[in-house]
Amino acid sequence: MVNKILVSACLMGFKVRYNGSEKAEVIAQLARWQQEQRLVIHCPELAAGLPVPRPPAEIISACGKDVMHGQASILENTGRDVTEQYRLAAWLSLRMAQESGCTAALLTDGSPTCGVQFIYNGSFNGQRKSGMGVAAALLSEHGIKVFSDTQLGELIAWIKEKDHESASASRSQAIS
Numbered sequence: 001m002v003n004k005i006l007v008s009a010c011l012m013g014f015k016v017r018y019n020g021s022e023k024a025e026v027i028a029q030l031a032r033w034q035q036e037q038r039l040v041i042h043c044p045e046l047a048a049g050l051p052v053p054r055p056p057a058e059i060i061s062a063c064g065k066d067v068m069h070g071q072a073s074i075l076e077n078t079g080r081d082v083t084e085q086y087r088l089a090a091w092l093s094l095r096m097a098q099e100s101g102c103t104a105a106l107l108t109d110g111s112p113t114c115g116v117q118f119i120y121n122g123s124f125n126g127q128r129k130s131g132m133g134v135a136a137a138l139l140s141e142h143g144i145k146v147f148s149d150t151q152l153g154e155l156i157a158w159i160k161e162k163d164h165e166s167a168s169a170s171r172s173q174a175i176s
């Protein structure tokens, strides 16, 4: 069975953040995975009905897990509370991942939804803090391994290992 990867839609078009020298490798790898029909391209915020363009939103002095556990809010820079829309976005990303058989996710860092290694701290002044966005936190809590767009190397290694495990399991089943 192919190990599928949920991918932040905004990463496609190969606008992945990378060091210059890694560009060719990133493009080639995403193209290979797309050819193998391994990628499930998804934007949780659009799926939840948020408009394009939309005002910037940040998790207020907390992280995605706190929002999903009802202990924190997400506000737009206009002051509008969009916590419920972002919670819905997270649940929709989990449903998409589970229904498509994804075992991993490659997500855009910094987003209050997709952030994996960092998010913004809620003061709308560009200050980062470590922590996950709502979708990354929920996916992770449900056993889907999440990687940021700067962790492509780790994801490649992880997928190779998972494919190897899947192939071994299939061989064992065939023999027994």
Ligand code: SF4
Residues within 6 Å of the ligand: 007, 008, 009, 010, 011, 042, 043, 044, 045, 046, 108, 111, 113, 114
């Ligand atoms: S980072 Fe934002 S725009 Fe990109 S896929 Fe995630 S929710 Fe959508």
